[in-house]
Amino acid sequence: MDNALRVVGTPTGDATLHGDGGVGPMADLTTALLLVAVAFAGGAAGAAVGALPSLAVTGFAVVASETLRFVRGAAAPVAGGVYGVPGLVGVGLAPHVAFAGGAAAAAYAARHDRLGARFDYHAAKQITKPLGATPGALLAGGAFGVVGLLLFGLAAGLGVPVDPVAFAVVASALLHRIAFGYPLLGAAPAGRLDISPFERGVRREPVVDDEDAGGAEAPGAEPPPPRFLVEPWRPAQYDRPYVSLPAVGVGVGAVSAGLTWLTANPFLGFGLAAASLLAVLLGVDRVPVTYHMALPAGLLVAALGPGASGAGAPVAALRAAVPLWLALAGGGAVGLLAGGLGELCGRVLYAHADTHLDPPFAAILLTSSLIALLDVLGFLEQSLLPALGF
Secondary structure (H helix, E strand, O other), X not given: OEOOOOOOEOOOOOEOOEOEOOOOOOOOHHHHHHHXXXXXXXXXXXXXXXXXXXXXXXXXXXXXXXXXXHHHOOOOOOEOEEOOEEHHHHHHXXXXXXXXXXXXXXXXXXXXXXXXXXXXXXXXXXXXXXXXXXXXXXXXXXXXXXXXXXXXXXXXXXXXXXXXXHHHHHHHHHHHHHHOOOOOOOOOOXXXXXXXXXXXXXXXXXXXXXXXHOOOOOOOOOOOOOOEOOOOOOHHHHOOHHHHHHHHHHHHHHHHHHHHHHHOOOOHHHHHHHHOHHHHHOOOOOOOOOHHHHHHHHHHHHHHOOOOOOOOOEHHHHHHHOOHHHHHHHHHXXXXXXXXHHHHHHHHHHOOOOOOOOHHHHHHHXXXXXXXXXXXXOOOOOOOOOOOOO
């Protein structure tokens, strides 16, 4: 069975983590314009359905694509594509296009009082809310879909040793804060890592405008309460976090690593974790968000099998190169690390700010850079992440 780790081919035919995202150096003008159009459409679609719903759709697409590839026993040599979803579909559904575009559209809509629902956090953090056919929001989402495509191409083209998707998602969020006039990180009078004001229910001083309180209300309606002073990411996950977070990180990392070991598909765990966001969208707040734990675990197992992660290598080669116990232990360890980094990034980059900068993708950015660094230092041998020519 051909190894599914060759997700897509670049214009030169080399095997890489995400192909070239369609923005390789040999792409001609027609192809470039087509990709820009697809990225704009993907970002606008992310705005229309909502950033988080678009990421759930991406998860289902990844699962379907990787499962089909495994069943067929071959990796399709299709140029472009992201996280195992080939071609232009992969580009349009890519998190740095659809998800980042949806987050930027929410920031735009909140600035222009287009998010009227009551919300305890800043209205710009309502990434579950579809914006429908709101023209300004669709334009903002489309524009940042293109920005995400360009940021992806920049990271991949320069060989920045990180996951270029995560790089583009994080950089896009910082850019939309600048573009729409939001503070880059926000004030943290109690300390950037301190979330105790949220635990005590401390809210900000009442404000005159609706923007800071969570969105515009209908005339005559009772105004919403002020925002919380600190707005932690996924507060429903704060029940015994020092017990539950490590347990979830180890468990999800081990499962994702095991799936990679069985199928040679490092993105399958990510796809399942992203698809599970459907439960969050249905109102099941206690379902943990785990895609930042699953993806690095899959990448690590692929990197532990030198020679078993190139184009055309059979699944059996990965199993022979990496003992199952090592895959599970390594996956659990990196899942634990990613969970902790997600919590850290949530406190530093999200809790005190006004818009959504995704802590899981920030954690993927950091863990993928660690895997690339271990490759440079000679502890791993991988070809899935850029490595600055080393």
